Amino acid sequence: MATAALVFKDVEKRFAAGGGRITEALKGLSVEIAAGVITGLLGPDGAGKTTLMRLAAGLLLPDRGQISVFGHDATSEARASSGSIGYMPQRFGLYEDLTVRENLELYADLQGLAGDARSARYDELLVMTALGPFGTRRAGALSGGMKQKLGLACVLLSTPRLLLLDEPTVGVDPISRRELWIIIERLAREGVTVLMSTAYLDEAERCQDLVMLNEGRLLGQAGPESFRAPLVGRSYLVRAADGGRRRLQQQLAHRTGVIDAQLQASEVRVILSEGATPQPGPGETWEQAVPRVEDAFVALLQGGRTRVKREAAAAGPASGPVRLPPGVVIMARDLRRSFGTFEAVKGVSFDVSTGEVFGLLGANGAGKTTAFRMLCGLLLPTAGKLSVAGADMYHAGASARQRIGYVSQRFVLYGNLSVAQNLQFFAGVYGLGRAALDARLRWAEEEFDLGPYRSVNASALSVGYKQRLALACALLHEPQILFLDEPTSGVDPLARREFWERINALAHDGVTVMVTTHFMEEAEYCDRLVLMSQGEVLASGTPPEIRRLAQTPERPDPTMEDAFIVLIAEHEQSIRRAS
Amino acid sequence: MNRMRLRGLIRKEFLQIMRDPSAIAIAVVLPFVLLLLFGYGVSLNARRVPLALVAPHSPQAQELLGGFDHSPYFVPRRYATMAAATHALVRRRVQGIVWLRSDFGRHVLARGNAGIGVFVNGVDANNAGLLEAYIRGVWLGWLSRQAQAQGSALSVPVTVEQRIWFNAALRSRNYLVPGLIAIVMTLIGALLTAQVVSREWERGTMEALMATPVSMADILLSKLIPYFVLGMAGMALSVAMAVWLFTVPLRGTLLVLFSASGLFLLVALGMGLLISTVAKNQFISATIAIVTTFLPAFILSGFIFDLNSMPWPVRLLTHIVAARYFVAILQTVFGAGDLWPVVLANAAALCVMAAFFLGLTWRLSRKRLD
Amino acid sequence: MWPRIRALVIKEFLALLRDKVARMTMIVPPLLQLVIFGYAATFNIRDIPYAVYDQDGGAASHELLARFEGSSFFRRKAVLTAERQIAPVIDDKRVLLVIHIGPQFSRDLLAHRPARIQVIIDGRNSNTAALAGNYVNEVVQGFDTEWAATHGWQAPPAQLVVRSWFNPDLLSRWFIVPGIIGLLTLVVTLLATGLSVARERESGTFDQLLVTPLGSAEILLGKSVPGFVIGLMEATVILVAAVFWFDVPFTGSLVALYLGLVVFLLSGIGIGLMISSMSVTQQQGALGVFLFMVPAVILSGFATPIANMPLAVQYLTYLDPLRYFLVILRGTFLQGDGAGVLGSQYAGLAALALASMTLAAWLFRHRMS
Structure with a gap:
């Protein structure tokens, strides 16, 4: 077949998962990726998407089966074909202490781009990615969206025939996401074959072909229409x-x-x-x-x-949490925080009432996490006032912190401790008595389906289960206030649904929930929210109130993403007017 | 290997070094501080040792004790009784006691072969041995003065005339400082490279690098070359300090010194790269680096403990300590000159070790993720 | 408070020892190193390789040389026949010293004239050279005494009678092996604590810990316990090995030794936690451990006496916990010391422990953000 860019034939790939267990990432996968189109790679966590990408890029060798790229056997000629493949890993390794230009130059050297072709290509890519004005900025100081664009530019230096993109839009704000898509579609028009995995299923609509994996097997392959x-x-x-x-x-x-x-x-x-x-x-x-x-x-x-x-979930624990009286539970007034000369949070104010689900929305680098860390008492504000359940968490004692639960970004747990050991640890530090401890551990294992994984190391869990375990650990002591920092990042759509059902149930039980997210559609689950960008609050209110801000005759029912884009544009204009 | 790729990678490595000055601090500031501290601090030459003297007031006894007063090695303290002196010895106020009985003068006059009691605190056996030798020196001096006073020749049949080559004054610094250079450079080499590969894995840059056409040899060389240059700068600084600050005579040539240093640095960097490549996480890589570099270099290199005094199984084991060869070369080139048999044999061993570590690193780092 | 700390301590132990490789690297190398270093670290020299250049060949010179042959300290490697052969054998390190007996030796002695021999020693390692010189002197002195007695020489007016207390044979192993207890205990303690905070900072679990009701003092306490327990256990194992394997006599009070060990561990842990609280990444933690450990070992008096250092450096060693503990170890092992004699050493260690723990707690609180 001349039109196939990438062919997987009966490919198997296993990994040692520690403790003698073996994970089968791909179980006899056969799939063909057509040349010259954009193919979307979909599937829940652990479906084998990243493994497929790495195999295609020649970074892994299959245990069985054949992989060919443009008719060449990728396993035996990995070196020869790697020039025609561009691969952007999930976490693209930019050298953060090098400037944009220096990163580009490094990858130009690595890809053997000749001197005269080079500067023309730089200009082209810098225009395409709109990174031109930032040439001398350190990559570490770029926003999440700009980093992804720079990563893409580094991969595109020598115009690969096959471009592999592993979740290139995760954590990127909606505007940057649109810009990335413009670049990708332009490449496809120029004849580059693109295979990209994505967690945003609205992006799948824009692909010409879709490959859906589940548990290492092909679940289906068709165009979006047929899907x-x-x-x-x-x-x-x-x-x-x-x-x-x-x-x-x-x-x-x-x-x-x-x-x-x-x-x-x-x-x-x-x-x-x-x-x-x-x-x-x-x-x-x-x-x-x-x-x-x-x-x-x-x-x-x-x-x-x-x-x-x-x-x-609805019945909750036997005792039931001691509810806080109705009223304002979390209060922030003109909260500010600077790191050196960089102001990460520029005057944020809001109130959260008992039993509310309150959202902090914004892309990576919007200042959500910084604001969050100040609320949890992990960071001292530069200026402003805040209180959580009547206390300032930074200086509060043990009893105040007993009231809050916290799930941090990336679901950090003790990776080399087992699931049961993690649960026992958190139960212990929250001072649960023996009887309560046993009851809560049983509750956690049942409620979160963790029973079968009791003795598995936390680091070996899939993202979805890590999220469950992190949430379970944060809920063991029945907190009155729950802080969740990007609790759905990297989690597939199904696990996200499950997660929000739980949060709803908790809020129903009177737990106040504060959550950050960069998924705009998740805003709908919040009672109220603030939309943040570059440390500032763009809007606050209930989801319908915020959506209404973007209402126009042409767009009677805007989505949260539309609202975000409109608000950013307005905000940028107001800055321009001011200066 | 491809010149353009290698150049690109090396430039990247240098840029990173310039942006994060910790590598420069490790390579240049660290050897300076450590060598300064140790060069002054580490010495086996005992000076001004507190010594208890218990003696009667007879002129013969005082004549002998005067020898201790004039010796640069002792700070004599007089005690009236043996009990008081013993107490001082147990309390570590003095290192030894010289005891002359009350009938000392009578015995000497009568040629009755008087006994001089010498008690040293033997806890620090090495120091005690040196102390004993110093006391013996004072005694020999007294003997020859006695003989001269009586107009007769020395009454000892055979005397030993010692000629110490290379270091006539037996200045311990002359051999300890070159050894310290080897220890400090072992540390620098391991610290510089032990984390440079694992860092790329942790930051995700390795996966991106591997997806480009670079070869593993390119990546390893690009790590080796910049840190080699930095390490040699540290080496040059150390040699300069040894020669000018600690006035250790350099009898060999700089060419031999630096060639050997380069070779040793290759071994140290190769070992660091190997640890960095093999270790799964930073905790283990740090532990391995600490356990396998400093203490073996300190104890098993011949820097301070003589290799010949070790039992043969341990002596055999020292052959896998790279610092051993470097210490031998440094002590020889500094103390004696370019003695080719010593230099070449040890350099050959260093070559083998460098080839081993770098080869193993190269073999273990495949361009794959699993 | 106690259930919280208990949970934390269990967690710290698991985090440190659950991984097999980490467990091995914490436990095996110190024990291996005890055995290797116990044998390797000695200032006693045996089998000193020497060469003989005997121009005399008479009965007296034969008699003298026979004494060298019979000594366990010396081993003859070569017999030289010309003066120009001396330099090469020393340069190549084939021998440490050359005994040169001149042509007049026997004649002088038999004629009742004092004779001289020349000993050329390789001074590259000055300590070995000095010791070898001492041994040569001892052998020659033995010869002198006998010759004087048998050939009617007058005895010298006074003789030295040397005794060394606490270590009669001046075995440097008795000095070094107790030191190794302190050395390895320090390394283990620093490894167990020096990276522990940085590791949590890097993996993000540190934030998770700080939002729990645990106070910073409790967290530090929880992090101290594993280092303390592991250090105590390894020190005990090494102690037993020192006494029963290396035959170093233990003459003092075990209580005094353990009292010192406890305070020493506390100060080591305090310094480890200080390094850990200061560093953001494990790399910085490892660097900090290195930077403290290397001078702490070299300037502790483990191998070279503190008394030989310049005064400024001597003052610096007061900041080194190993310095005090070595005195306690050697005192209790060899000098039969009890706790009473060692008061000032305990005081020094306790002051260091208190200061480092306080500083660690302060740094811990102030580097939280």
Whole structure:
């Protein structure tokens, strides 16, 4: 087949997972990637996406099977074919202490780009990525989006025939994401074959071909159209007369025949199982929707997944947390923090009330995490006031910290301790008595399905399970306030759904939840939120209030992402006017 | 290997060194501080040792004790009784006791072969041995004065005339400072490279590098060359300090000294690269670096403890300590000159070790992720 | 408070020892090094290689040389026949010394005239040279005494009678092996604590720890315990090996030794935690451990006496916990010391422990952000 850029034939790849266990990352995968188009690689965590990319790039050798790139055997001629492949790993290794230009020069040298072709190519790439003005800036000082663009530029220096991109848009703000896509589509028009994996399923809509993996096997390969086709007549948008969409979403999620119920702007998006018919409840209006790839993804995978044990979560622990009285629980007034001359948070104010789910939204580098760390008492503000449950966490004693739970970015746990040891440790440091400890450990293992993984090292868990364990550890002592820093980053859409169901249940029980995220659509799950960019609050309010800010006659029902883009643009204009 | 790639990588490495001055600090500031501290601090030449003297007031006894007063090695302290002197010895106030009985003068006059009691604190055996020798020296001086006074020749049949070559004054610094250079350079080599490869893995830059057409040889060479240059700068500084600050005579040629240093640096860097390549995490790599570099170089290199005094299994083991060869070359080139048999044999051993470490590193670092 | 600390201590032990490789690197090398260094680190020299250049060949010179042949300290490697052969054998390190007996030797002695021999010693290692010179003197003195007695020479007016206390044979192993206890205990303690905070900082678990009700004093306490326990255990093993394997006599009070060990461990842990609290990355932690350990070992009096150092450096050694502990070790092993004699050493260690722990706690709190 002349048009196949990349062919996997019956490829198997195993890894030693420690303790004599072996993980099978790919189980006899056969797939062909067509030349000259953009192919999206989809799948839940641990499906084998990254392994596939690394095998294609020649960084891993298959245990069995053949891989060929443009007709050459990639396993035996890895060196020869690597010139025609550009590979951008998930965490692209930019040298952060080198400038943009120096990074480019290094990769130009490595790819053997001749001297005269070089400067023309630099200019071209710097224009394409809009990094021109930042040539002398250190890569470490770039925003997340700019880093990804620079990484892409480094890979593109010698125009590869096959471009492998491993989750290039994770953690990138919506504007940078659009810019990255413009570059990728332009490359495809120039004849470059692109294979990219992504966690944003809206991006899958823009690919010409989709490959879906699950547990190391091919689940399906087709264009987005054919993927969506079986969902026609099964996707609905539901609106309740009284407007309580959160309650509506929870009701719908447990109705028979419903696979999935998600908040989407002011409505609830419902996917029905095959053959089911809509059964509108009183006061609900159901309207057929155009299916999306995400619907197909969920429909394909939901069957094999364990649903959250709703009853357990809702009933909560036997004792039940001691609820805080209604009122303002978290207060921030003109919060500021500088690192040297760089001001990471520039005057942020908000109030969070008891039992609210409050979101801090923004891309990487927006100042969310810095604000968050100040609230948790990990960082002293440069200026401003804050209180959490009436105390300043930085100076507060043990009893104040007993009230909060904290899940940090990347779900940090003690990697070389087992799941049970991690749980026991956190139960211990929160001073749980023996009886309470046993009960809570049992609760955690049941509620989060961690039982089978008791003796597995935390570092060997998949991202989804790491997230569960981190959350379980933070909930053992039944905190009144829960801080979650990017709790869904790197987690697949299914695990994200599960996660938000849990958060909803906790909020229902009166736990105040403060959460940061860079997934704009997750904003819908928050009662109220602030939208941040470059250390400043762009807008705050309920999700509908924020969406309304971007409402125009042409766009009557904007998404949160639209709102974000509009607000950024307005903000930049106001800066320009001021200067 | 490709010149353009290698050049690019080396330039990157130098840029990183310039941006993060810690490598320069390790290579230049560290040897300076350590050598300064140790060069002055490490000495086996005992001077001004506190010594208890218990003696009667007879002129013969005082004549003998005067020898201790004039010796640069002792700070004599007089004690009235043996009990008081013993107490001082146990409390570590004096290192030894010289005891002359009350009938000392009578015995000497009567040629009755008087006994001079000498007690030394033997805890520090080496120091005690030296102390004994110093006391013996004072006694011999007294004997010859006695003989002269009586107009007769020395009453000892055979006397030994010692001629110490290379270091007539037995200045311990002359051999300790060159050894210290070897120890300090062992540390520098390991510290410089022990983490430069694992750092690339941890920051994710290695995966990106590997996806380009670079070869593993390019990557390793690009690590080796810049740190070699830095290490040689540290070496030059150390030699300069040894010669001008500590006035250790350099009898050999700089060419031989620096060639040997370069060779040794290759071994030290190769070992660091190997640790960095093999170790899974930083804790283990740091532990291995600490355990395998400093203490063996300190104890098993011949820097301070003589290799010939070790039992043969241990002596055999010292052959895998690279510092051993470098110490031998340095002590010879500084103390004696370019003695080719010593220099060449040890240089050959260093060559073998460098080839071993670098070759093993190269073999173990495949261009794959698993 | 105690359940919290208990959980923390369990966690610290697991984090340090659960990984097999980490466990091995913490435990095996110190024990291996004890054995190797115990044998290697000695100032006693045996089998001194020497050459003889005997121009005399008479009965007296034969008699003298026979004494060298019979001594366990010397081993003859060559017999030289010309003066120009002397330089090469010394230069190449084939022999450490050359005994040169002149042509008049026997004649002089038999004629009742004092004779001289010349000994040429390789001074490259001045300590070995000095010791070898001493041994030569001893052998010659033995010859002199006998010759004087048998050939009617007058005895000297006074003789030295040398005794060395606490270590009659001047075995440097008795001096070095107790020192190794201190040396290796320090290394293990620093390794166990020096990277522990930095490791959590790097992996991000440090933040997780700080939002729990644990106070910074509790966290530091939790981090101290594993280093303390491991240090105590390894010191005990090495202690037993020193007494029963290396036959170093233990003459003092075990209580006095353990009292010193406890304070020493505390000061080592304090310094380790100080380094750890200062460093952001494990690389910095490792560098800090190196930078403290190397001078601490070299300037401790382990191999070269502190008394030989210039005064400024001697003052500096008061900051070195190993310095005090070596005195306690050697005192209790060889001098039969009890706790009473060692008061000032305990005081020095306690002051260091207190200062380093306080500083570690302060740094810990102030480097949180």
